[in-house]
Amino acid sequence: MTIANESPTSLFDKLWERHVVVEETAEAPAVLYIDLHLIHEVTSPQAFSVLAERGLKVRRPDRTFGTLDHSTPTLPANDRGELPYATPEAKSQVERLIENCEEHGVELLNMGDPRRGIVHVIGPELGLTQPGKTIVCGDSHTSTHGAFGALAFGIGTTEVGHVLATQCVLQRKPKSMRVIFDGALPEGVGAKDMALAMIAQIGADGGQGYAIEFAGEAVRALSMDGRMTLCNMSIEAGARFGMVAPDETTFEWLHGRDFTPKGLAWNEALADWSELKSELGAHFDKEVHVDASTIRPMITFGVSPDAAAPVDAIAPEPHSEAEKHAADYMKFEAGKPFHDAAVDRVFIGSCTNSRLSDLREAAQVMRGRKVKDGVIALIVPGSVAVKQAAEAEKLHEIFLAAGAEWREPGCSMCIAMNGDSGNPGELVVSTSNRNFIGRQGKGVRTVLASPATAAASAIEGRITDPRPYLFAKESA
Amino acid sequence: MSFDPIKTLTSRTVVLTQENIDTDQIIPARFLTTTTKEGLGASAFFDWRYDEDGRPKNSSVFNGVNPETHKILVAGSNFGCGSSREHAPWALSDFGFRAVISSDIADIFKSNAQKNGLLPVEVDEETHKKLLASPGAEVTIDLESCEVTFGDGEKGSFPIEAFARRCLLDGVDPLGHLINQMPAIEDYERQ
Numbered sequence: 001m002t003i004a005n006e007s008p009t010s011l012f013d014k015l016w017e018r019h020v021v022v023e024e025t026a027e028a029p030a031v032l033y034i035d036l037h038l039i040h041e042v043t044s045p046q047a048f049s050v051l052a053e054r055g056l057k058v059r060r061p062d063r064t065f066g067t068l069d070h071s072t073p074t075l076p077a078n079d080r081g082e083l084p085y086a087t088p089e090a091k092s093q094v095e096r097l098i099e100n101c102e103e104h105g106v107e108l109l110n111m112g113d114p115r116r117g118i119v120h121v122i123g124p125e126l127g128l129t130q131p132g133k134t135i136v137c138g139d140s141h142t143s144t145h146g147a148f149g150a151l152a153f154g155i156g157t158t159e160v161g162h163v164l165a166t167q168c169v170l171q172r173k174p175k176s177m178r179v180i181f182d183g184a185l186p187e188g189v190g191a192k193d194m195a196l197a198m199i200a201q202i203g204a205d206g207g208q209g210y211a212i213e214f215a216g217e218a219v220r221a222l223s224m225d226g227r228m229t230l231c232n233m234s235i236e237a238g239a240r241f242g243m244v245a246p247d248e249t250t251f252e253w254l255h256g257r258d259f260t261p262k263g264l265a266w267n268e269a270l271a272d273w274s275e276l277k278s279e280l281g282a283h284f285d286k287e288v289h290v291d292a293s294t295i296r297p298m299i300t301f302g303v304s305p306d307a308a309a310p311v312d313a314i315a316p317e318p319h320s321e322a323e324k325h326a327a328d329y330m331k332f333e334a335g336k337p338f339h340d341a342a343v344d345r346v347f348i349g350s351c352t353n354s355r356l357s358d359l360r361e362a363a364q365v366m367r368g369r370k371v372k373d374g375v376i377a378l379i380v381p382g383s384v385a386v387k388q389a390a391e392a393e394k395l396h397e398i399f400l401a402a403g404a405e406w407r408e409p410g411c412s413m414c415i416a417m418n419g420d421s422g423n424p425g426e427l428v429v430s431t432s433n434r435n436f437i438g439r440q441g442k443g444v445r446t447v448l449a450s451p452a453t454a455a456a457s458a459i460e461g462r463i464t465d466p467r468p469y470l471f472a473k474e475s476a
Numbered sequence: 477m478s479f480d481p482i483k484t485l486t487s488r489t490v491v492l493t494q495e496n497i498d499t500d501q502i503i504p505a506r507f508l509t510t511t512t513k514e515g516l517g518a519s520a521f522f523d524w525r526y527d528e529d530g531r532p533k534n535s536s537v538f539n540g541v542n543p544e545t546h547k548i549l550v551a552g553s554n555f556g557c558g559s560s561r562e563h564a565p566w567a568l569s570d571f572g573f574r575a576v577i578s579s580d581i582a583d584i585f586k587s588n589a590q591k592n593g594l595l596p597v598e599v600d601e602e603t604h605k606k607l608l609a610s611p612g613a614e615v616t617i618d619l620e621s622c623e624v625t626f627g628d629g630e631k632g633s634f635p636i637e638a639f640a641r642r643c644l645l646d647g648v649d650p651l652g653h654l655i656n657q658m659p660a661i662e663d664y665e666r667q
């Protein structure tokens with residue numbers, strides 16, 4: 001017993017241990033307690049139906065929180081106050097969540113609520129997301145919340161039902177991996193570039209079965225927004241969990257938010273949260289080093305997020321069948337610079353890159369410039385709060401003056417099930433997280449990139465290295 | 477919730493050799509506005525099965541597949557990656573599949589499939605290669621012995637998490653198991 005207690009533990013071990021209700025055995029997974037359950041309209045209706053079938057109630061409405069984001073339109077209501085839903089089904093899905101939340105006493109950020117936004121943006125923004133919590137959502141990018149030192153992971157709809165009914169999930173403890181970003185990031189390179197560089201290095205299934213802790217100098221130096229971007233992309237490396245140990249940056253960011261502890265309770269929380277880090281010598285099943293100092297602005301050129309390369313590189317020769325298939329779809333000519341590729345559309349948004357700092361980054365590139373003729377640029381803030389903060393800084397004026405569209409918050413073109421999508425064959429530079437075939441509309445070719453790269457690509461109408469734009473601003 | 481228990485399954489295979497088949501391929505997001513689980517089979521692999529005008533593609537391996545005789549889907553590695561949408565296993569089950577075989581199946585998809593009576597089978601490289609090379613082959617999956625057997629008698633074994641296996645054999649979703657843990661859950665909440 002004593003020996004076990006003395007062996008150094010990892011952040012992940014600590015988070016796990018704190019939430020085990022029933023230990024796992026050879027026969028059954030652990031019963032893990034969930035502190036916060038976030039729900040949205042797409043992955044919850046069938047779970048509520050199971051509750052109804054079985055005559056069950058939501059066990060802890062106080063630990064459940066709903067938002068509307070995936071199917072919601074990003075264009076404003078018409079004069080009659082009607083929102084332009086893409087389909088009647090989308091509208092009825094939204095209405096279903098409203099009914100379900102009313103029936104079960106779950107707080108919902110309805111349309112028109114000034115706190116509404118993309119589930120992974122509003123959780124942290126409201127201070128619902130906190131270090132040490134277990135957080136689940138029927139959404140694979142729930143790993144985003146791990147940026148705060150929370151154990152956060154995506155679940156399926158059946159499990160959404162489990163959590164609604166019992167506040168627990170059945171889960172075997174995954175293996176642990178530490179990804180260490182050594183050195184400092186070069187100027188003009190950010191968290192999205194780090195994420196894509198890492199995924200290119202370890203592969204789209206490199207994190208399969210692991211909980212990842214991100215560490216190292218470059219991670220410590222990231223803002224909370226940057227850490228969220230990095231943890232968000234864990235699932236694109238196959239890992240359900242991604243996390244960063246909380247520190248001063250985390251605490252400062254959380255202080256004074258709606259749901260964070262206040263007064264004495266805040267000090268107690270801080271004392272507790274400060275314990276949440278991996279001890280020296282803690283065991284990890286796998287350790288990966290990424291050299292942060294050599295990362296350049298990154299883009300993807302294939303149909304899986306690990307097909308990523310520096311934006312100023314040339315398109316590689318495809319080798320495997322899969323690479324040939326991807327190259328046929330994406331139409332990048334081998335041996336030609338990516339910069340040669342003409343861009344049809346740019347999307348700046350999604351739970352990966354729709355926070356205030358992302359919009360500032362895009363605005364820095366677009367300020368005083370024009371989006372290339374014929375290019376459609378969509379800028380979609382992650383939440384109403386982000387939208388208001390951006391407007392207070394007049395960022396929207398920069399975007400509008402550049403000829404970009406400034407929309408209402410939502411998932412928008414990240415998932416293209418809400419009326420926002422590209423047309424077949426179009427090349428879209430997008431700050432979202434998935435370049436899968438058809439993700440942004442049938443036949444759409446998606447290139448993932450940072451907000452700066454997306455903005456620079458909108459200006460030039462080609463896939464563009466944002467660094468000259470970022471540096472030009474510095475010296476101006 | 478319950479589904480038909482699986483003990484052994486003998487059926488022909490449909491083979492998709494591609495790696496990293498994500499859940500957006502299995503069911504595109506535009507079909508996710510449903511509020512039920514039923515009928516999603518019609519949307520399974522929709523953009524692989526139908527052309528721009530909604531006509532069946534001749535090139536699709538799904539073309540002419542009889543769901544009665546082809547209940548096993550064999551796919552390249554990292555099958556089911558991407559979005560956590562449970563609509564993916566719902567769609568495959570509704571289409572008629574009872575099992576998916578790959579060398580490695582993404583975590584969330586695997587977990588979702590298990591809860592819906594769709595058996596995820598992760599075989600070794602050699603067995604995987606043989607399966608990929610023989611579309612339409614008749615194979616038997618035995619969940620009691622955790623083995624895949626080819627027509628020529630050759631076998632490959634597969635690991636599967638014990639609890640998920642039990643649920644699949646019994647045809648039950650684990651909610652009942654969780655509800656039985658309620659006293660422990662209440663104790664935990666009191667600490």
Ligand code: SF4
Pocket residue numbers: 069070118119120139141350351352410411414415432433
């Ligand atoms: S923005 Fe995209 S990835 Fe994020 S929750 Fe919405 S659909 Fe999912």
